[in-house]
Amino acid sequence: MTTISLSLLGRQALFGWMNFALALPSIYLLLGMPLIMREYGWSGTDIGLFQLAGLPAVFKLCLAVPVERWRLIRGHYQGWSMLLCVLLAALLWGIGQQSLLSQREWLFGLALLVGVLATWADVPVNALAIKLLPESERMRAGAIRSASLFLAAIVGGGLMLVAHSRWGWQAPFALMSAVVLLGMPGLMCSADAPREATSYPRPGRAGVDWRGYFAQPGAGSWTCLLVLGFPFIGAAWLYLKPLLLDQGIPVEQVAWGVGVGGGVLGAAASIAGAGVARRMGLVRTIPLFTAMSLFALVCLTGAVWSDAGRAGLILCVALVAIAMGATSSLLFGLMMFFARPRQQASDYGLQASLFVISRLAVPVVAGILLDVQGYIGMLLGLTLAMSGVFMLAVRCRHVLASAVRRHSGSGICKGVREPASPSEPLLTESKSSFVATQDSGGSHDK
Structure with missing residues (x-):
C-alpha cells in the first residue's frame, strides 16, 4: 500500500471517528437517557419536551455562517474544529461531575448547549473532510459517515446505558468526552491548506453565498x-x-x-x-x-x-x-x-x-x-x-x-x-x- 493510500485511509478513519464522536452525545441524551429519566419519575410530557434539546441540528446552516465568515489565516476549518471539539469535551466532562436528573431545567439547558456545540463542530469537521479528501474518496467518506452514525446509535442507545448502570452518572459523560478528545491529534495533523483548482475564483471577501x-x-x-x-x-x-x-x-x-x-x-x-x-x-x-x-x-x-x-x-x-x-x-x-x-x-x-x-x-x-x-x-x-x-x-x-x-x-x-x-x-x-x-x-x- 502506497504512502498516499495510507494517508487517505488515515483521513477517512479520522473523519469517521469524529462523526461518531459528535453524534454520540446527542444520541445518548435524546435516545438513551429517557430510559433513565423514566426510572427517576420523569413524565412522558417531560421526556417529550426534553427532545427539544435536539433542535440545534435544524439550524446548522445558521451555525455555518460564522465558520465561513470568520476565516483564520491558516488552518481555517481545522482551527474551528479543534476549538469547538475541545469546548464540547470540556462541557461533557463538566456535566458528568454531578447528577442532574433531579435538576431538570439545568439538565435541559446543558443538553441544549451540548446539541449546539456538537452541531456546530460538525460543520467545520465535515467541511474539512470535503476540502482534504479527493473527489474519488467522497462516496467512501459518505459511507463511513453513515456507518459512524449507525454505530453511534448502538453505543449511545445501548452501551452507554450499560456504563451508567454499572459505574454511575459520570461514566458515560467521561467516556464521551474522551472519545471526542481522541480525535484531537488527528485534527492537529490535518491543516486545511488550500488545494482547490485555480478555475474557481476566490470571493472578494469571506462570507456566505x-x-x-x-x-x-x-x-x-x-x-x-x-x-x-x-x-x-x-x-x-x-x-x-x-x-x-x-x-x-x-x-x-x-x-x-x-x-x-x-x-x-x-x-x-x-x-x-x-x-x-x-x-x-x-x-x-x-x-x-x-x-x-x-x-x-x-x-x-x-x-x-x-x-x-x-x-x-x-x-x-x-x-x-x-x-x-x-x-x-x-x-x-x-x-x-x-x-x-x-x-x-x-x-x-x-x-x-x-x-x-x-x-x-x-x-x-x-x-x-x-x-x-x-x-x-x-x-x-x-x-x-x-x-x-x-x-x-x-x-x-x-x-x-x-x-x-x-x-x-x-x-x-x-x-x-x-x-x-x-x-x-x-x-x-x-x-x-x-x-x-x-x-x-x-x-x-x-
Whole structure:
C-alpha cells in the first residue's frame, strides 16, 4: 500500500471517528437517557419536551455562517474544529461531575448547549473532510459517515446505558468526552491548506453565498432528492420498535433485533453502498437504492397487513435497515460533491439543515397517520410517498450523474450520456451556466 493510500485511509478513519464522536452525545441524551429519566419519575410530557434539546441540528446552516465568515489565516476549518471539539469535551466532562436528573431545567439547558456545540463542530469537521479528501474518496467518506452514525446509535442507545448502570452518572459523560478528545491529534495533523483548482475564483471577501449553491448545475434535482430520499424510510425505522412491541414481541428482543442487529446491518450496508456506487455508477445506483427503500416499505406493509408473524417482521426489519444504510451512504456522499470550493462550510450546513428538517417533519405526519389510520395506513402513506421518490430518482439520475462528473470527473458516473454539443447540454436545469462554462473552456477541450 502506497504512502498516499495510507494517508487517505488515515483521513477517512479520522473523519469517521469524529462523526461518531459528535453524534454520540446527542444520541445518548435524546435516545438513551429517557430510559433513565423514566426510572427517576420523569413524565412522558417531560421526556417529550426534553427532545427539544435536539433542535440545534435544524439550524446548522445558521451555525455555518460564522465558520465561513470568520476565516483564520491558516488552518481555517481545522482551527474551528479543534476549538469547538475541545469546548464540547470540556462541557461533557463538566456535566458528568454531578447528577442532574433531579435538576431538570439545568439538565435541559446543558443538553441544549451540548446539541449546539456538537452541531456546530460538525460543520467545520465535515467541511474539512470535503476540502482534504479527493473527489474519488467522497462516496467512501459518505459511507463511513453513515456507518459512524449507525454505530453511534448502538453505543449511545445501548452501551452507554450499560456504563451508567454499572459505574454511575459520570461514566458515560467521561467516556464521551474522551472519545471526542481522541480525535484531537488527528485534527492537529490535518491543516486545511488550500488545494482547490485555480478555475474557481476566490470571493472578494469571506462570507456566505447560498444563491451560488442553488445556481450549480443539477442543484435543483439534487436538493429534491436530498430532502425526499431518506425521511420516508427513516420514519418507518423510527416506528419499527413500537410496531414490533404492539405485535407482541418482547422488549429485549426488539432492543437486540432493531437497536443492535438493525444498526449493524445499516452500518454494513453503508460501507457496501460506496462500493456499489463505484462499480455500477450513479446512473444505476440512484434509482437502485431508492428502489430498495420502496421494496422494503412494500414488504413491511404487506407483512403487517397479512399478519406475517415474527419471522416475517424480523426479515422486514433487516430490509429496512439495509435500505436505510445504503440510501444514507449515497446521500452523504453526494452532499460532498455539491459543496463548492471555499464555501464548504456554508454549503454543507445548508444541505445538512434541509436533510434534518425533512427527517424531523415526516415522522410527525407519519405519527398523525398512525393515530388516524393505524400502522397499515401509515405504512401505505410512506410507501406511496417513496414511490414518488423512486420516480424522481429515475427522472433526475442523468442530471445528477452529469453534475457530479462536472465536479470531479469521477468514475462513479458510469453510463452518463454526454451532450452532443455545447448547444445541447444535458443539464437542462442550468443551461446558461453550462454554456458559459463550455465557452470559457472550449479552447482547453479542443
